[in-house]
Amino acid sequence: MIRVLVVDDDFMVAKVHSGYVARVEGFEVVGVAHTGADALAAVRTLRPDLVLLDIYLPDADGITVLRALRADPTTVDTDVIVISAARDVDTVRNAMRGGVLHYLIKPFSAAALRDQLLHFAALQAKLARLSAREVSNQEDVDEVFAARPRGSVVLPKGLSQQTADLVEQALRAHPDGLSATECAQTTNLSRPSARRYLEHFAEIGKSEVRLRYGAGRPERQYHWIG
Incomplete structure (x- = not known):
């Protein structure tokens, strides 16, 4: 344990x-x-x-x-x-x-x-396995020092992992979904910046977009699906 x-x-x-x-x-x-x-x-x-x-x-x-x-x-x-x-x-x-x-x-x-x-x-399991022998290659070291497990998606140029984590956490905390404006308010990001990360998650299949209909134009609403 x-x-x-x-x-x-x-x-x-x-x-x-x-x-x-x-x-x-x-x-x-x-x-x-x-x-x-x-x-x-x-x-x-x-x-x-x-x-x-x-x-x-x-x-x-x-x-x-x-x-x-x-x-x-x-x-x-x-x-x-x-x-x-x-x-x-x-x-x-x-x-x-x-x-x-x-x-x-x-x-x-x-x-x-x-x-x-x-x-x-x-x-911890990876470190325990490595403790019994020398590190065999750079991949072992990269996996230990990585912020996320192997298999993480590499972010496009101009997007940071820290901000991506922030937007991801906001989406996870709001299962009913967030618009770009709502995400910006939740994370203290600018709306254009929040939208870039939201669109990125939608493009790689981590979130899905649904249209929210109101008095004006339909608004894009992002839902985390992981």
Whole structure:
């Protein structure tokens, strides 16, 4: 079993996220923390394999907690996925520099978290297989360091994986679909930028387009199908 610590200042949100984790086979929640201090203490005591770390905590922000985990020899090996409503570039950049595996923007669906947990499990299995021998080729290294499992679609020039993940999470969180305008509002992107990613997902079969009819022209509505 992969042991998970959920860190969130909101008791109900922590409960919801714990429920998401519990539904994924091979994972168990070993603890919940609501402050930075409690999170650090829990990691040292419980030794989880993975921490789902919020940024907005009452006593210290999640980046400070992340840095403390990385500075402590007893916790440096603990993996971290950030789960937060924080969308500013500095926070995302600092999380990446702190070695987080992924950054999920709230609100996200159970499916979005499940995908990341399964990717984490696959990554751990790959590392376990490699630990018994030397890395045989560049492909082994690429698979370990990739943000996504092998088989991911290469994005067209001008599109970034980080923004694609953001748009994907927005679609997953809205099963009734989003228009380009709604997606832009949800992700804080410009409408043209949001539409480019939405159209890309439609072109590669990750989403489908349905027409929403109203008073004016029909509006394109995008639904995630994965």
